[in-house]
Amino acid sequence: MTEERNLTCINCPMGCFLTVELTDKEITKVSGNTCPRGEQYARDEVTNPVRTVTSTVKVKGGVYERVSVKTKSPVPKGKIFEVMKDINKASATAPVHIGDVLIEDCAGTGIPVVAAREIMKS
C-alpha cells in the first residue's frame, strides 16, 4: 500500500515542506527537502516521532505551589496526553532539586519524569 505524508521541517527558518512516500510502511522517497537534515528529520518524524513533555507538579511544603518537570528523555508523540495524566496525578514534597525523579515510569514509557527547578522548604 502506498501512502504520502506531509511535514514541515523544523531544522531552520526555511521550513521546507516535506513529502514522505511510504510503501507498506517503508519509506520509499523523501522530497521537498533542500538539505540532508530535512531528509533525516522526515525519516525520524514518520518512523518514530518523539517529544519532551514539560509541565508542573504540585509541591507540598515549598516556597512555591508548583515545581516544573520534564520527561527525562523524549517520549513517543502519541503518548503525550497519557504522560500528562500521570504528571497531573503526581505530587512532590519540598525541598525539590533539579533532577529529582518524581515519577519513575511515566505512562508505561519506561521514561522517568524529573524536576526541572529548585523548590526550597517554606
Next chain:
Amino acid sequence: MKDYDIVIVGGGPAGLAAAAAAKKAGSDSILIIERDRELGGILNQCIHNGFGLHTFKEELTGPEYAQRFIDEVLTLGIDYRLDTMVMDIAPDKTVTAMNRTDGMFQIKAKAVVLCMGCRERPRGALNIPGYRPAGIFSAGTAQRLVNIEGYMPGREVVILGSGDIGLIMARRMTLEGAIVKVVAEVMPYSGGLKRNIVQCLNDFDIPLLLSHTVIDIEGKEHIKAVTIAEVGPDRKPIKGTEVRYTCDTLLLSVGLIPENELSRNAGVEMNPVTNGPIVNESLETSIPGVFACGNVLHVHDLVDFVSEEAKKAGENAAAFVLGKAQEESGQKITLHGESGVRYTVPSHIDPKRLSDNLTVRFRVGDIYKDSYVSVYYGDERVRHVKKRIIAPGEMEQVVLLKDDLLKRPELTDITLKIEEA
C-alpha cells in the same frame, strides 16, 4: 546600604551573566538588584525545553538554564537584593532603589549595567474594538499563572499573535485540557520560530490563520466570544470574512517592548527602531559607564545570545571601573542598516576599543529567500554572504574582524544591506 562599584539592574539571564562576567574580569564590588522574589527572571516561567543549545550543547528548560547561571553567581559570592525595585538611575550613576526591609536607599555606583529585559505589548496598544471584559491576558501573564501559580486562566482559548510565547502557551493550555480554537496573526508570516509552529500548533491540530486579526470582543463581565476577520495587504479587515469564535480566554502575543523607563530618565539616548539604548562597541550607552545588554537593548529570540551579549557588557563594566577600558581614539564609525536591515547593535564603534572581533546583530523587516547579507566599508563591499532565508523572527549576525577595521583609520561608515540575487 554600602556602595558598590557596579550595580546590575535586573537578575534575569542578562543580569546574571553580566554579574558573573564582571566578577571574573576582576571587579569585587557588584550588586544585582531584582524586583521579583527570586533570581532567574522570565526563564522561571518558561518551563518548556529548548534553551541552551548554543551555550551548553544540550536542551534545557528555562528554570534549568537559569539555575546554571544562578549557581555561578552564588559560587562567585556576588551580592544580590530580591524584592527590590530600582526607582531611578541618575546621570551620575546614583541608583535609587527600595524594598520592604531597607526602605528607600541610594548607591553611588561607578558603573551600571541595564538588564531590565522587556515586557509584552498590552491590549491597549492594539486598538481592538469591543468591551473590556475579564479573560483577556497577555500570553506571558497566562504563562506565569499556569506554570508558577498553578491556575488555568480558562478552557476555551483564542490567541491573537503568533509570537513564540503565544505558540508555547497554545501547547501548554492544550496539555492542561483547554481547547485552543485558533491562533490569528495579522502579518502574512509568523514571528515565531518554525519549531514552535510545528511542535506547538501542528502537533495538536491548532489552526494558524495568517493575515487575520480580532476585530471584535464580546462579553461585559467576562469575555464570551471574539470575531476574527481576514486582513488585506493594508492590514485592514476585509468585509465578509468575519468568523465568530466563542471563548472564555483571549491571549495576546503581539510583541515585546524593551523596558527602558529607567534608561530614559537617566538621559540615555534611545534607538527608535529597537526601543533600546544606542550603544557602542563596548555595549556602553551615551552615558559613559552605563552599559546595556539582553532584551532591554533589543529583543532576542534565543537566551543563549542574551547570555553572550551580557558577558561582554559585564566585562566592559569591570574594565570601566578598574580603569582598564581603552581610551577613545577619536575614530567613530557609524553602522547603518539599509534595504531590509532594520537596525544594528551596536550603532557605532571605535575600532581601537575592540577587545576582539565585533559581532554585529541585526534584524530584517521582511522575509528574504536566496538573498545576500552585504557589508560595506564606506562604498566598498567587503562581505557578500548568501543566505537561503532571512526572516524578521530570527535575529541575524555578522562578525567583523578587528584587524580589518584597524587597517582603515579613515573609515567612518559601515552599512549592512540585504541584496537580492
